[in-house]
Every structure is written in structure tokens, then in C-alpha cells.
Amino acid sequence: MTTHRRRRRAALTAVALGAAWLGMAPSPVAAAECPQQLPSCIVVSVVSTSGGQTTVLTEYTVSPADLQPLTDEALNAKPYALRKNPASKGGKVDTRPIAQGQRVTVNTLLKTLDPNLLGTATYLETPNAAGVPAVLSPADLADPDAPDDTDGDGQPDTVYPFVDRLAPAVFVTPSGRLGYIRPLRDADEDTNASDYFQVTGRLDLTVHTTGSLLAPSVTSSNGTELDLDGRTTFSVTFAEKPRTRVVSTTWDFGDGSVKGTKREKPSKSYAERGTYAVAVAVRTSDGSYGRSAPVEVKVAKPPKAPTSGSGGGDGLGGGGGLPAPYDPFDGGLDVPQDVPEELAPDDVPEDVPSAPVDDGLEPVEGYVLAGAELVPGGTPESIPGTQSSTAPAPATQASTRQRIATWTVAALAVLLLVGVGAASESRWLRHRLRHLRRAA
Numbered sequence: 001m002t003t004h005r006r007r008r009r010a011a012l013t014a015v016a017l018g019a020a021w022l023g024m025a026p027s028p029v030a031a032a033e034c035p036q037q038l039p040s041c042i043v044v045s046v047v048s049t050s051g052g053q054t055t056v057l058t059e060y061t062v063s064p065a066d067l068q069p070l071t072d073e074a075l076n077a078k079p080y081a082l083r084k085n086p087a088s089k090g091g092k093v094d095t096r097p098i099a100q101g102q103r104v105t106v107n108t109l110l111k112t113l114d115p116n117l118l119g120t121a122t123y124l125e126t127p128n129a130a131g132v133p134a135v136l137s138p139a140d141l142a143d144p145d146a147p148d149d150t151d152g153d154g155q156p157d158t159v160y161p162f163v164d165r166l167a168p169a170v171f172v173t174p175s176g177r178l179g180y181i182r183p184l185r186d187a188d189e190d191t192n193a194s195d196y197f198q199v200t201g202r203l204d205l206t207v208h209t210t211g212s213l214l215a216p217s218v219t220s221s222n223g224t225e226l227d228l229d230g231r232t233t234f235s236v237t238f239a240e241k242p243r244t245r246v247v248s249t250t251w252d253f254g255d256g257s258v259k260g261t262k263r264e265k266p267s268k269s270y271a272e273r274g275t276y277a278v279a280v281a282v283r284t285s286d287g288s289y290g291r292s293a294p295v296e297v298k299v300a301k302p303p304k305a306p307t308s309g310s311g312g313g314d315g316l317g318g319g320g321g322l323p324a325p326y327d328p329f330d331g332g333l334d335v336p337q338d339v340p341e342e343l344a345p346d347d348v349p350e351d352v353p354s355a356p357v358d359d360g361l362e363p364v365e366g367y368v369l370a371g372a373e374l375v376p377g378g379t380p381e382s383i384p385g386t387q388s389s390t391a392p393a394p395a396t397q398a399s400t401r402q403r404i405a406t407w408t409v410a411a412l413a414v415l416l417l418v419g420v421g422a423a424s425e426s427r428w429l430r431h432r433l434r435h436l437r438r439a440a
Contacts, residue, residue, distance in 0.1 A: 034202050035061050040178055042067075042170060044113060046120075046207045049287025052247045057209065060113045064102075064172045070112060071102040078166060080181055084193040089296075091191065098196065099181045101174055105167040106136065107143050110207070123213045125206040125289065126180050132281070134182055134195040135289065136168055137213055143167075161185055170203065178203040214290025215239045216282050220297060227302040231269040234278060236292065242284045250281040254297070270299040 034041035042062040047054050080099050085091030106124065110117045124136040139158070144167040148156035162168075166183035173179060180203065182195035215238065222232040236249060251259045253268055254276030270276065277294035 038063055040064060040176060040201055040203075042109075042178060042203045042205065044110070044205045044207065046117065046209060047287070048209050049211055049285070052285040054287065058114075062109070062113075064176065064178070067102055067104050067109075067170070067172055070104045070108055072105065072108070075103045075105065075167070075169065076101075078164065080166060080183055080196075081163075082193050082196055083184060083191050086189040086191060088189065093184075093187075099169070099171050099179060101171045101179075103169045103171040105144065105169045106205070107141050107167060109170065109205075110141065117207055120209050121207045122211055122287075123208050123289070125208065127204060128180075128194060128197040129199060132194055132291070133289065134180065135213055135291070136182070140168060140182075163187055170205075173198065208287050208289075211284065211287030211289065214242060214282055214284070214288050216280055216290045216292045218278055218280055218292050218295045220278075220295070224295065224297050226270065226297060226299045228273065228299060229269050229271060230299075230302070231267055232297075233265050233267045234280070235265045236280050236282060238290075242282075242288055244285040244288070246282055247285050248283045252277075252279045252281075252294075254278050254294070270297075273300050275299075 044060040045056050046058040047056050082094040082098060083091050118141055121138060125133045127133045140161055142160060144165045148158055148160060162183040162185055168182045171179050177198045177200055179198035182192050184190045184192055216236045219235050219237060220232045226232055248260060251266055255270060259266060276297045278297055279292050279294040281291040283289050
């Protein structure tokens with residue numbers, strides 16, 4: 001019984017700590033169920049964030065039946081398109097029928113709930129099923145039917161941000177599910193696959209009255225081409241530095257791992273080859289939010305080290321080859337660039353002899369041998385290094401001569417030893433004979 005009580009008390013403590021952590025998190029307020037026991041609904045929350053704490057100012061609940069009179073039939077007839085990857089990465093536009101059902105633009109929904117919401121909103125946030133928010137700026141909430149030229153001067157005051165004048169919209173499917181879709185901003189590079197989703201139950205739209213949209217970007221310390229198990233450090237940079245402190249960064253490393261941390265420079269390594277899309281989401285203490293465009297990181301096996309050669313080479317660093325000739329101007333001395341014009345060789349006529357240089361030596365006839373001193377009565381042939389034959393003897397001939405000389409010296413040494421031994425033996429023999437004669 002005591003063990004059971006301890007386990008229950010520990011479980012209750014864990015639940016309390018988890019609830020306290022969720023209350024301190026700066027993410028927008030969201031609930032799993034609809035109010036008023038509705039099976040499905042859209043909850044529009046107007047929030048303000050300060051010091052990392054989010055306060056709900058107003059909350060609206062919209063049922064699928066409430067969307068019926070707001071449905072725009074002309075909007076229902078327009079086709080939406082999706083793209084998962086940019087055109088530069090081989091991505092193609094998917095033109096299959098999507099977001100079928102009763103569509104209502106976000107602009108129409110907000111104006112119906114409160115005409116002042118569009119004027120107070122700094123941005124709008126709609127998390128998908130994976131918790132990744134789709135965000136809209138105030139310019140994205142413009143009325144698609146409003147003219148671009150509002151002052152009548154013939155020049156557009158604003159440029160509508162979406163292709164074919166489509167608008168971000170919520171919709172109800174024929175089966176009763178709720179969904180959200182954001183159209184493409186341009187026909188080439190924009191992607192919106194993550195901004196099209198359906199939910200069962202509750203769809204949240206959060207209107208922020210503080211903060212703004214950020215534009216973070218991801219960089220890798222070792223570039224976007226990595227080796228297997230090679231570690232790199234990702235960092236986040238901003239086109240415009242946030243005005244308040246960053247309270248959370250959520251990293252999506254593209255391999256299924258997501259890391260939430262306050263660190264702006266996490267390290268990462270990949271154990272499998274492939275291409276990974278790395279992105280980061282940032283939130284600041286005033287409610288500002290931004291998600292970077294994904295950066296593709298390619299991971300492959302490291303190249304094999306070059307094997308050492310058995311010789312040869314080209315003399316320029318090849319294995320076993322001769323070293324390159326020394327060049328004093330290759331990374332060493334600087335070649336003078338400011339040569340006076342009067343010393344330039346192109347300015348000297350070819351038929352004008354150059355002036356003699358006084359080097360302190362008296363002119364002589366014949367050859368001058370540098371570095372050698374003539375001996376009185378000597379000849380150039382007696383001076384080392386001045387013989388007529390300058391070609392060295394082949395290596396085989398020199399080796400043969402050396403062996404002959406060595407064997408000759410050895411033979412002479414043997415003969416000398418034999419001669420010495422014979423002389424010693426002769427003296428011993430004469431001495432022995434002399435001793436025998438005396439004895440007789």
C-alpha cells in the first residue's frame with residue numbers, strides 16, 4: 001500500500017510540474033477540445049505577449065455551421081496549387097483538386113468577428129497538426145477583391161502577395177473536417193505544402209497584437225556538404241536583429257530529430273548518408289516569431305586518402321619525384337611592380353650597345369678561370385676541375401674500377417703477410433739449426 005501511494009504521489013507531482021511548464025511556455029494558448037462541447041470548431045484567440053508570457057485578450061469560437069453564410073462561391077470555384085520543393089530543386093506544382101468544400105477567406109472571417117482585428121494584428125499564426133505554425137503578415141491579410149489603386153492616381157498602392165489573387169482560407173470538407181490553406185506567393189520558388197492541412201476537432205487561429213514576424217536563416221560551420229559522423233555547428237542569424245531577447249529556438253535537423261533549446265548554436269552529426277533539410281523556429285519575449293527556410297545538408301562518405309606512389313612523380317610534389325626547382329618569387333620575395341620607365345627593357349633600342357659595367361677587374365685576353373689560382377709554371381690542365389674531359393665516368397665503370405682497386409690492395413696485403421711470415425719462419429729455422437750444431 002505504501003509503494004502504491006508513493007507511485008501515485010510521484011505521478012501527480014509530474015503532472016503538476018508538466019502543467020506548470022506549459023503555463024510558462026511562450027507558445028500561443030491552445031486546447032485539444034472545442035468549447036461548448038462542439039465536435040469541431042475554429043477558435044480565434046487575440047493575444048498579447050510581454051516578457052515571454054502570453055495573455056489571451058479575446059477568444060472567439062466558430063462552428064462549421066457559422067461558416068455556411070460566409071462561404072464565397074466564387075472562391076470555391078478557384079483552384080489552389082501546392083509545391084513541396086522550389087522549382088530550382090526540381091519541385092513541381094501539384095494541380096490536383098485540394099481544399100474542397102466550403103471556403104472562407106481569413107480576411108472575411110476576421111472582419112466578421114471584429115472589424116478592428118485587421119488593424120491591430122501584427123501577424124497571424126495557425127499551427128498545423130505537427131505544431132509548425134503557418135504565419136501571415138498584415139499584408140497577407142489584405143482583401144483579394146480590393147483594388148490595388150485606392151487613391152485613383154493610376155498607380156498601384158500595394159501589390160497583392162498571392163498568385164491569381166487567391167487568399168488564405170479556412171474550409172470545411174464534405175465529411176465535416178476543418179482545414180487551412182495558404183496559396184503560393186509566386187509561381188517559381190515559394191513552397192506551401194506545410195501550410196495546407198486538415199484537423200479533426202479544433203483549428204486554432206491566433207491573432208498577435210505584439211511582436212512581429214522574424215526572418216531567421218540557418219548557417220552551418222562546416223558548409224552544407226558533410227562527411228558521415230562529421231560534426232558541424234548550426235547557427236541562426238537574422239536579417240534584422242530582434243528587439244527583445246530570444247526565449248526559445250526549435251531546431252528541425254531533417255532526420256526526424258527536433259531539438260528545443262535556448263542555444264542558438266547546437267552541434268550535430270549524421271550517421272546515415274542522405275540530404276537533410278535543416279530549419280529553425282525562433283520566438284522572442286515580445287511574441288515575435290520566425291521560421292527559417294530549410295537549408296539542405298548533404299551527407300556522404302568521406303573521400304579515401306590518396307595512396308602513396310612507388311616513385312616517378314612529375315617533380316612538382318608527386319610521390320618519389322624530384323622536388324620542384326626553387327623559385328625565389330614563389331611565395332617568397334615580392335616581385336617589384338614599380339619599375340621605372342627608363343629601366344624597362346622594351347624602351348631600350350636593340351642596336352644601341354649597353355654601357356660597360358666597371359667591376360674593378362682589368363681586361364685580359366683569353367679565358368678567365370673563376371675561383372682558381374694559377375701556379376707559376378702550371379697549366380690549366382693541372383688545376384682541379386679544368387680537365388678537358390668534363391663528363392663523369394658511368395656508374396658501372398666507376399664501380400668496377402673501385403672493386404679492382406679493392407682486390408688489388410687486398411692481394412698486396414696478403415702477399416705482404418705471407419712474405420713476413422716466410423721471413424719469420426726462415427729466421428726461426430736458422431736459429432734452430434745453429435742450436436743443433438752447437439749441441440753436436
